[in-house]
Amino acid sequence: MSSSVQRKRIRKTPEARRAEIVDAAAAVALAEGLESLTLRRIAEELAVQPGLISHYFPSVEELVAEAFGTAAGAELDGLLPADRGPGTATAHLAAFFARTEGPAYDAISRLWINARHLSRYRPLLRDRVARQEGAWRGRLAELLGEGAERGEFRTDDPGVTAVQILVVLDGLAVYANTDTTDRPAAISRMAVTTAERELGLAHGALTSGAAAGRQAGPAT
Amino acid sequence: MSSSVQRKRIRKTPEARRAEIVDAAAAVALAEGLESLTLRRIAEELAVQPGLISHYFPSVEELVAEAFGTAAGAELDGLLPADRGPGTATAHLAAFFARTEGPAYDAISRLWINARHLSRYRPLLRDRVARQEGAWRGRLAELLGEGAERGEFRTDDPGVTAVQILVVLDGLAVYANTDTTDRPAAISRMAVTTAERELGLAHGALTSGAAAGRQAGPAT
DNA sequence: TTGCTTATTGGTCGCACACTCAATAGTGTC
């Protein structure tokens, strides 16, 4: 009288199964937080036994680190693709800032806060956080360097300017779990403002619509 | 053959005991993190039984929220005292920034990251975080307003400028659990730079030594 | 088809946690 039907075993290649586990873990991490990554939770997600997760990840900390890396990497690709299509660096930068404003970005902010806190106790995760920080900084610095090279804007050190922008973005992101409503434009636009200032661009030059090719209008 | 001597009960007034519990919890929260606040941990700290903690805090979440509020409030008083002594607002502001640079500030940064993350799941803590955010912003805004009134510097809206400064401080603080070494001055001085810019002060005017009365020297 | 490799199961173990509660013993009051 077992209520659950005896599931037929589905045997996959280690690579496929491992990827499946990591993907599921990344999705759970993004939606529910890194502390929701338990053997039982992921096993339930994939309809397998908890022991199977242990088989691929002898310690759950490894899975947590891997899941964060995957999730953060995917989000970076969504926000600031590595292989940019045509268009000016300025336009790509403006598009990046536009993407950091929707509520979807809140989930990423929460994940970063989560990881930054949890990395206090988890060395493996701390390493992954450092690596992702480098990836984000590098990706942004690359774009800044390209724009400077093309003469679209100026920057002495793309790496430093990238960090300055990311610090402001991180500063705004820490409020992702609190309120974020009724925030004056001077605050919510701080990241864009910082970028425009540091790059010697006119006010509004990085506002989404303006950089798409039209003339710069007043900031909204 | 009980190894622990039968401790004599020490009976305290509810107020004293409660304060003792909160203080111990705040210390543990600051040193080891908010998730270390367990009934057992605090009971051990005070050499009492876990049940006693439950007696004063029916749910742990209440204690966590209370401990965070106490710790954050105390740290704010240390960084930016409410009743400032003599001296210009500029000097007090410079002293504040100086205090945000030592390694002691890292502990506070960690606590804030911890609380901001944990408040995702704990409504009571979320409320306390919001209240403390208001307290920090209010305290800083008050100082900015006073300096502006005295003509030391300019600001349209002390509240907005305070948040701008705090956003940058928060952005720098998120790295408290990662590395913070070999960070160029352009980054580590971002908070001071932001304040000087927004307040219309000369570069270096808020560097500790300079504001104490001596003439502004080059930033270190 | 037979047999081997190993992915997967299914259950167990020990631990730490929050929470509950009747029994106990300080402490002030009458």
Added chain:
DNA sequence: GACACTATTGAGTGTGCGACCAATAAGCAA
């Protein structure tokens, strides 16, 4: 000195966690 109040103990309950492991069966190769 006896009593009432209640702060405090001490033991227990149930849950969820990571980790472990022998047994099983899927799929590949001979």
